[in-house]
Amino acid sequence: MLAVDTATSTVGAAVLRDGAPPVAAAAEGPRAQTELLAPLVERVLAEAGVRPPELTDLAVGTGPGPFTGLRVGLVTAVTMGHALGCPVHGVCSLDVLAEQALAASGVDEVLVATDARRREVYWARYRRGPDGAERLGAPAVDRPAELAEEVRALPTAGRGPLLYPESFPSRVDGVLDVDPGVLGALALHRLASGTPMPVEPLYLRRPDALTTAERAAR
Amino acid sequence: MADGPLVLGIETSCDETGVGLVRGGTLLFDAIASSVDEHARFGGVVPEVASRAHLEAMVPTIERACTEAGVALRDVDAVAVTSGPGLAGALMVGVASAKALALALGVPLHGVNHLASHVAVDIVEHGPLPEPTLALLVSGGHSSLLLVPDVTHDVRSLGSTIDDAAGEAFDKVARVLGLPFPGGPHIDRAARDGEVVIDFPRGLTTGRDLERHRFDFSFSGLKTAVSRWVQARQSAGEPVPVADVAASFQEAVTDVLTRKALDACRANGVGHLQVGGGVAANSRLRAMARERCDAAGVELRVPRPGLCTDNGAMVAALGAQMVIKGRPASDLAIPADSSMPVTEVSARRPTAGPG
Numbered sequence A: 001m002l003a004v005d006t007a008t009s010t011v012g013a014a015v016l017r018d019g020a021p022p023v024a025a026a027a028e029g030p031r032a033q034t035e036l037l038a039p040l041v042e043r044v045l046a047e048a049g050v051r052p053p054e055l056t057d058l059a060v061g062t063g064p065g066p067f068t069g070l071r072v073g074l075v076t077a078v079t080m081g082h083a084l085g086c087p088v089h090g091v092c093s094l095d096v097l098a099e100q101a102l103a104a105s106g107v108d109e110v111l112v113a114t115d116a117r118r119r120e121v122y123w124a125r126y127r128r129g130p131d132g133a134e135r136l137g138a139p140a141v142d143r144p145a146e147l148a149e150e151v152r153a154l155p156t157a158g159r160g161p162l163l164y165p166e167s168f169p170s171r172v173d174g175v176l177d178v179d180p181g182v183l184g185a186l187a188l189h190r191l192a193s194g195t196p197m198p199v200e201p202l203y204l205r206r207p208d209a210l211t212t213a214e215r216a217a218r
Numbered sequence B: 001m002a003d004g005p006l007v008l009g010i011e012t013s014c015d016e017t018g019v020g021l022v023r024g025g026t027l028l029f030d031a032i033a034s035s036v037d038e039h040a041r042f043g044g045v046v047p048e049v050a051s052r053a054h055l056e057a058m059v060p061t062i063e064r065a066c067t068e069a070g071v072a073l074r075d076v077d078a079v080a081v082t083s084g085p086g087l088a089g090a091l092m093v094g095v096a097s098a099k100a101l102a103l104a105l106g107v108p109l110h111g112v113n114h115l116a117s118h119v120a121v122d123i124v125e126h127g128p129l130p131e132p133t134l135a136l137l138v139s140g141g142h143s144s145l146l147l148v149p150d151v152t153h154d155v156r157s158l159g160s161t162i163d164d165a166a167g168e169a170f171d172k173v174a175r176v177l178g179l180p181f182p183g184g185p186h187i188d189r190a191a192r193d194g195e196v197v198i199d200f201p202r203g204l205t206t207g208r209d210l211e212r213h214r215f216d217f218s219f220s221g222l223k224t225a226v227s228r229w230v231q232a233r234q235s236a237g238e239p240v241p242v243a244d245v246a247a248s249f250q251e252a253v254t255d256v257l258t259r260k261a262l263d264a265c266r267a268n269g270v271g272h273l274q275v276g277g278g279v280a281a282n283s284r285l286r287a288m289a290r291e292r293c294d295a296a297g298v299e300l301r302v303p304r305p306g307l308c309t310d311n312g313a314m315v316a317a318l319g320a321q322m323v324i325k326g327r328p329a330s331d332l333a334i335p336a337d338s339s340m341p342v343t344e345v346s347a348r349r350p351t352a353g354p355g
């Protein structure tokens, strides 16, 4: 399986095969996803000794994340999937960060808050379940101060605490961006349990524009 | 292969998702998905709406192009893509998709210039391009006069618009006249019932303007003149003769475009003029270009309207020429370059320093 994600501040790709540890690579470049992703994919495939036609599955982070970057990962995955004739599985990128956070700390409840720009964060709340991180409710986008006090107090993963330390006092160390290896493992796990994994971008915001009818109504 | 390389071209610089398949100099199929109906609700192209539509349409359009052309993706010899200029977010979808295809299929990638592609598309319509060719490209995004000694690596800009693109002027005047978006086809239709009775200004065609901007265009003064004229009628309580205004405006635009294009042919000793871009679908522009080229002894080439607007076939056509002429392929690290200069035919890897 090849896993890619462009929803957070690093661009990542990983190859997972037969229970061997993932061969992963990531590069920082919040506005350079188009430039970075394809060479990274080429590199991890070469390092894992896998030729593209040997891939059987693709996994991709569906966000939420800044739109233009998010789409680079999605279109890369669906195009490769089509060209290679293999299925593509979508995984909410915040779910991956929650898995990383639970693995990195002993806590049983965690908040994931990532950079949504415009002074907002994408966020979701999780608790440790028998089957890994369980999300409590749908991912949302809000200003940090709009989150309930008790939610903001939870140990928090993602870049939210780095950007808004006054709002998120308790930080899960070392879990900032999506790890593509964890993304791939989560997709494999969900595949085995038959969980549906639609490849739908989680934009959470509508485009910034008014229709002519809306403009007239103002 | 006797009949040339099979190239798949992807174009997403604005609101059309285009995928074309070309073998050598022959068009196999051109598939287009347009989000124009959605943009019509906003009265113009909204970049984020276009980008979302590109992501949704990308794979279905690739699939349709292959099915209709009767080819399998694994038979593709190279992938070409518009790497700029255009809307940044929209370009990124096409560039990332093209890289993914090249990577999955193990074939070379050619990131090419959108404007050069508009010129190259005529190869699949009218055969090899005369060298040099003079190209007039007019659309909602560009108004350019290009001298093209070799479309695969030598494209020179003679002039371009200093304010609005010609197509934008059509959209804005259509709005003033209460006609729907996109304005081009609606103005063309309305003008057929009208007469050229109003003498609207021709930008950059006289005196010092002409000296400094011989091959440049300006349409914002024309647009303002049309709005003022219409407003004056409205405030006098008189009906607006929509058809006559449309015809007079259209006449002013096409007069300037063709006059400057033929002047450029003369000045550069070029005997071939190609007209492309969405505005090339305008019936008056086609007719006037024909008359003036005939009078000047210049051979006119205009692709069919479907190949004048943005499409994937034009990108595939240029990609095929790149392969045939042995031009180097692009690196997988090329960016989507929203302001790619017209003189840069083929996308280069981003470099740190200037140059």
Ligand SMILES: [Zn+2]
Residues within 6 Å of the ligand: B114, B118, B139, B141, B277, B278, B309, B310
């Ligand atoms: Zn164009």
